[in-house]
Amino acid sequence: xxxxPVIGLEVHxxxxxxxxxxxxxxxxxxxxxxxxxxxxxxxxxxxLPVLNQAVVEYAMRMALATDCRIAPESRFARKxxxxxxxxxxxxxxxxxxPIAEHGQVNITRPDGTRKKIGITRxxxxxDAGKLIHDPDxxxxxxxxxxxxVPLIEIVSEPDIESPEEAGAYLRQLRAVLRYLDISDGNMxxxxxxxxxxxxxxxxxxxxxxxxxxxxxxxxxxxVEKALAYEINRQIRVIxxxxxxxxxxxxxDMDKNRTFSMRGKxxxxxxxxxxDPDLVPLKIDEDWIARIQADLPELPDQRKDRxxxxxxxxxxxxxxLTASRELADYFEACLRQVENPxxxxxxxxxxxxxxxxxxGKTIEETPISAEExxxxxxxxxxxxxxxxxxxxxxxxxxxxxxxPKAIVEEQGLVQVTDASAIEAVVDAxxxxxxxxxxxxxxxKKKLLGFFVGQVMKETQGKAxxxxxxxxxxxxxx
Ligand code: ADP
Ligand code: MG
Ligand code: ZN
Numbered sequence: 001x002x003x004x005p006v007i008g009l010e011v012h013x014x015x016x017x018x019x020x021x022x023x024x025x026x027x028x029x030x031x032x033x034x035x036x037x038x039x040x041x042x043x044x045x046x047x048l049p050v051l052n053q054a055v056v057e058y059a060m061r062m063a064l065a066t067d068c069r070i071a072p073e074s075r076f077a078r079k080x081x082x083x084x085x086x087x088x089x090x091x092x093x094x095x096x097x098p099i100a101e102h103g104q105v106n107i108t109r110p111d112g113t114r115k116k117i118g119i120t121r122x123x124x125x126x127d128a129g130k131l132i133h134d135p136d137x138x139x140x141x142x143x144x145x146x147x148x149v150p151l152i153e154i155v156s157e158p159d160i161e162s163p164e165e166a167g168a169y170l171r172q173l174r175a176v177l178r179y180l181d182i183s184d185g186n187m188x189x190x191x192x193x194x195x196x197x198x199x200x201x202x203x204x205x206x207x208x209x210x211x212x213x214x215x216x217x218x219x220x221x222x223v224e225k226a227l228a229y230e231i232n233r234q235i236r237v238i239x240x241x242x243x244x245x246x247x248x249x250x251x252d253m254d255k256n257r258t259f260s261m262r263g264k265x266x267x268x269x270x271x272x273x274x275d276p277d278l279v280p281l282k283i284d285e286d287w288i289a290r291i292q293a294d295l296p297e298l299p300d301q302r303k304d305r306x307x308x309x310x311x312x313x314x315x316x317x318x319x320l321t322a323s324r325e326l327a328d329y330f331e332a333c334l335r336q337v338e339n340p341x342x343x344x345x346x347x348x349x350x351x352x353x354x355x356x357x358x359g360k361t362i363e364e365t366p367i368s369a370e371e372x373x374x375x376x377x378x379x380x381x382x383x384x385x386x387x388x389x390x391x392x393x394x395x396x397x398x399x400x401x402x403p404k405a406i407v408e409e410q411g412l413v414q415v416t417d418a419s420a421i422e423a424v425v426d427a428x429x430x431x432x433x434x435x436x437x438x439x440x441x442x443k444k445k446l447l448g449f450f451v452g453q454v455m456k457e458t459q460g461k462a463x464x465x466x467x468x469x470x471x472x473x474x475x476x
Contacts, residue, residue, distance in 0.1 A: 003200040003238070005231045006208055007160035008120075011173055012151050013183040014127065014191035015058045020148035021126050022049030022092065027150070029189070033132075033143035041148035043088035048277055051076075055150040056281065058182040059099050059124050060291045062152055065176050065298055066119050068103030070288055076124075076278040079270045084142050085129035093153075095272040098123035099281070105156075105176070106300055107168040112314040117169050118157030127151050152183075158197070158208065163227040167220050170194060171322070175299045179324050187219055198227055199244070200234045209234070210244040214258060216251050226251040230258050302327055310340035319348050326362045329369045336373035339380050346376055350393055366397055375403040387460055388412050415462045418470070421454070424462065425470050428453045439475055447471060 020027055023040035040047045063070050077095035103119035127149040132141045154173060160166050174185035174192055185192040199211035214230060217223045234244050249258040297305070299321050306317040306327075321327045326347070333343045351372065355365060375396065379389045384407055395406045407413060415421060428450060429436055439446040447468070454467045 001239070002203040003231075003235050004203050005161060005163075005227070006158045006199050006201060006211075007162075007166050007227060008158035008197045008211075009156045009160065009166060009169060010195040010197070011154045011156075011170070012127075012193040013062075013154065013173075013177055013185065015055055015150040015152060015182055016184060017052060017054040017058065017150055019052060019054075021052050021055050021124070021150035022148055025148065029191075031145055033141070033145060036145040037147070041087075042144060043086075049092065049275075051278060051281070052150065055124055056099070056283070057291060058150070058180075059122060059152050060283070060288065061180045061182055061295060062154070062177065063100035063103065063122050064288070064292050064295060065180055066100075066103035066105050066122070066154075068100035068119055068122055070100050070283055071097060072283060073097065074099045074123075074281045074283075076275045076281070077272045078275050079125075079272055081270060083128065084140070085131050085144075085147070087129070087144065087147065091126060091128065092275055092278070093125035093272075094123035097280075099283075105169065105172055107165060107172050108314070108318050109168075110164075112318070115165070117159045117165075120155040120157050122152055122154050125151050125153060158199075163224040163231070166196065166227055167224045170220055170223060172299065175322060175324075179296055179298055179302075181296075190218070193218070194223055196223055196227055198230050198234070200231060200238065209238075210246050212244065212246065212258075213248045214251060215248055215261065222251055222253060225256065226258055229256065233258065310334070310344075312340055312344055316341075316344045316348060319352070320344060323362060329362055329365070329372075332369035333373045333376065336370070337376045337380050339376070342380060343373075343376055346372065350390065354397065366400075367393070371396060371402065378403060378407060382414060382416060382463065383407070384412055384414050385460065385464060387464075388414065391460075412461060415458055416466060418466060421458075421462050421466050421470055422474075424454050424457050425450075425467070425474055428457065429474060436475065447475075450475070 017027060019025060020041055023038050025036045025038050025041055028036065040049060060070060074094060075097040076092050078090040079093045079095070080090040082089055098121045100122040101120065103122070104116045105119060106114045106116055108114055127146050129142050129144040129147040132143060134141065156169065160169055177183040177185045177192070183191060187193070194217050196214040196217060197211045198214065199209035201207060201209045212230060212234070214226050217226055230249065237244055245263075247263050248261045250261045251258055303314075303317045303321045306312050306321060307314060312320070320330045330343060330347050333347065334340060337343055351365065351367065355362065375389060375392060378384045378392075379386055384392065392403050392406050392412065395401065396403060399406075432450075432453070435446055435449060439450075450471050451464070451467055454462055454471070455464070
């Protein structure tokens with residue numbers, strides 16, 4: 001029997017508001033433990049939460065960016081459970097009436113086509129604190145600085161059909177959050193967390209199988225690996241006439257497998273009920289229109305514009321718009337060098353190649369957009385060849401010098417003087433009578449040999465098109 005995987009993702013994104021969701025404590029990351037706390041976020045008796053308007057507006061931005069319907073009235077609910085990092089004994093979240101529902105996000109498949117992934121709901125909630133375990137002293141400590149930091153949870157429909165699609169969906173969500181400037185989307189630091197629900201079904205059946213929920217996935221790579229493992233495990237269980245149990249499983253990154261953590265709790269275990277301390281949240285059309293008017297250009301829109309305005313292939317546009325900073329970098333270069341494909345090739349190839357090799361992001365680039373543009377202007381104006389430009393690029397990275405300075409110092413200016421090139425071509429032809437004879441006898445592949453000789457003679461500085469043309473003329 002053949003099986004098809006079915007995946008639905010729950011993403012928690014920390015919002016970048018200055019203060020917490022129900023009090024005015026700072027959300028800043030990395031402060032000494034328990035310094036950003038107050039009676040409200042410590043859950044002292046008798047205190048009252050006050051909703052932070054910026055949290056609502058950030059959630060509205062995400063809702064509109066993902067085509068969700070924003071509820072005219074939503075509610076906060078208490079989700080009851082006991083845990084040391086949850087001082088109130090309940091988490092304030094949204095349950096029956098979330099702020100937004102029925103949205104969608106596009107992912108790009110490897111072949112460039114787009115696929116819609118449904119968004120079931122987006123809701124706001126507060127984060128819990130952080131437990132720090134110290135095995136040396138056999139104790140656990142709790143830091144409440146994160147308690148009450150705002151989160152949005154984004155729940156997808158079970159529309160995702162492979163681990164790769166799950167990865168693409170997460171990257172797209174993160175890109176949207178970053179374009180909107182409402183979350184860092186940093187998975188390693190925990191400001192972007194994903195729980196993955198996965199089941200398998202026989203290919204011919206429409207009915208969904210029993211799902212497991214995977215947690216502890218703190219990188220895109222682990223999400224994809226854990227899903228692939230879990231899909232295989234479930235297929236094995238079913239093929240051996242066993243039954244998949246609905247449960248929560250953790251990813252063990254050392255052993256590359258998932259293992260059972262606990263049976264899946266049901267919603268009624270949390271005894272959700274509307275929080276009596278918070279009034280219903282009403283959002284009118286005017287407010288929605290104001291937020292809508294303020295939305296920036298989003299990744300999909302920018303990608304479409306890059307294809308239309310700069311005539312770039314979908315592949316290039318997809319990579320260049322993956323982050324706002326990279327897309328800004330590209331456009332900054334373009335303002336100096338009006339050759340989109342040249343700039344695209346250099347940014348995607350040499351620049352991203354360098355950054356990836358060094359594990360850096362575009363914000364940490366050693367070559368600014370201005371310097372890159374200066375280099376590419378030299379290529380575009382045919383002052384230097386593309387090949388020489390690669391040497392100059394490496395030298396820029398190594399020495400931090402400007403492209404013009406490097407080209408001048410090392411005398412790298414391209415030779416475009418036809419008579420100078422002709423002189424070298426003549427010398428090469430004189431020197432290689434055997435090859436010339438073979439070429440004339442029909443071995444046309446030898447043209448590459450002659451080009452190589454001329455380039456060697458000119459230290460790679462001769463204009464390659466001119467070399468080709470002059471050689472063809474002279475060799476007949
Ligand atoms: P819970 O709140 O218990 O986690 P939800 O109904 O909110 O449950 O679903 C959580 C996620 O599980 C959603 O992203 C949904 O798309 C996904 N999901 C639901 N049923 C299945 C299934 N049979 N296989 C895979 N994913 C599923
Ligand atoms: Mg869940
Ligand atoms: Zn507080």
